[in-house]
Amino acid sequence: MIFFVKSAMALSLPPFIATVLLLLASLFASKRRLQILSRFLTASAVAFGYATGHRIATGSLLLIPRSVEDWLPLLAFAALMLSLFENLPKISAPIRLFLRLVLSVASILALLIPLANLSLPSKLGWAFGLGLMLAILWTGLDELSEKQTEALLPLSLSVVTAINSTALLISHSAKLSQLSGVLTAVLGTFFLFCLWQRQWSIAKGASGVFTSLLFGINVSGIFYADLPLLSAILIWLATLSGWVRSLPFSRNLTNWLQIALQILISLSLAAFSVGIAVYKNGLPTGGY
């Protein structure tokens, strides 16, 4: 137990500090009415918070990727740059969606190109399929975070990434599990920040960086470890569970019931994801 607590503290404390510092800078910029800078700093909080944890978990932060996981911080920074571009006033919605799709496909392709046992046409097929899913998830979460400017969303995402961490550990990758744990720490920091600053949300470009990272970690888990595809899809869907509150039947419910329903769906999808990972890989023998 002490081993896991020590590991979790060593992994989560530096990302927590990096995220808090950048969120404070974003808050400062927001109060000075520098909205574009504020959005960029909020998105940077996810990217740099994750990069800090990534450096600790993998022991490296390379500009030229060698092993597949080296791509993850670069994907985060690419999404960060796109979020900066998207926040410019004159970017129309179709252009924004097109750019997201291009970056999503390119991101997945970057992760699949090093794979030795898959042909190029297969890699391209997977990259287009998963890239389209990533773009949809990105847009879905971005829209959701514009609607739900409350602490529940980052809390829900933090819990989902924590459960994803378990699924990845069962799928024989402690390192990818730790990287998902780093996202938990970053989103947990957002949750605490949102409790303090009630009108704060992750909508300020941060959702794109988060989605790219979660997707990248799970795609690595599917193709380089033993994470079942269905487990990954359920985790991705769990991040969008907040949309249930916009469904017609849900609008008649009280706010608390809506929140309970969102949490229930989120947890159920994530739990099913772990269940499928256990079904495929079996429970870890432990201590090997």
Place this chain on the structure above:
Amino acid sequence: MHKPISLRTVFSVLAFIVGFAISADTYEVDPAHSFVIFRCLNVAQASSVFIYGRFTDIKGRIVIDKDLAKSSVEITINAESLDTGVPDRDKHLKSPDFLNTKQFPVITFKSKKVESAGKNRYRVTGDLTLHGVTRTVTLTVAKVGEGKNFKGVPVIGFETTFTIKRSDFGMKGLMNVAADEVTLTIAIMGIRK
């Protein structure tokens, strides 16, 4: 007009080629009698035990020349063939946490220089490629024996043990689970072609 090549020159060249062919023996690594074994301290178990494992799929070629400088060795190991006796551990070691065999399916060693290091001992310098990183290593190799096997085919066997740091080969994560230092023993037997 070119001067015709003399018979003497032709014979000299032929003698050189035949002499070279005779002086160099090529051996194919026999997977059934070759072993690549590794040992690594399990830090997660309070550093109280070494984990041992092996790679079961080994290929390669050994060229033995009278002129030692012309001798060479090439070994290719299928990283997917890793076996520690615990399937879950094997999958973990093959995942991106360590070897990442889906991206780096082979481990290779290619000699660049072979020197004598005493009777039946050699200093072999070469490139070890592991986890996509190539580093030059110098190994002290002992000749275990040579002769004709029970089928009358010439065979030769070598063995070496050396230690690498996995972090030198880009495997820098999870140092609180497995130690940085990994000791490898390569024992190969070649069958003359």
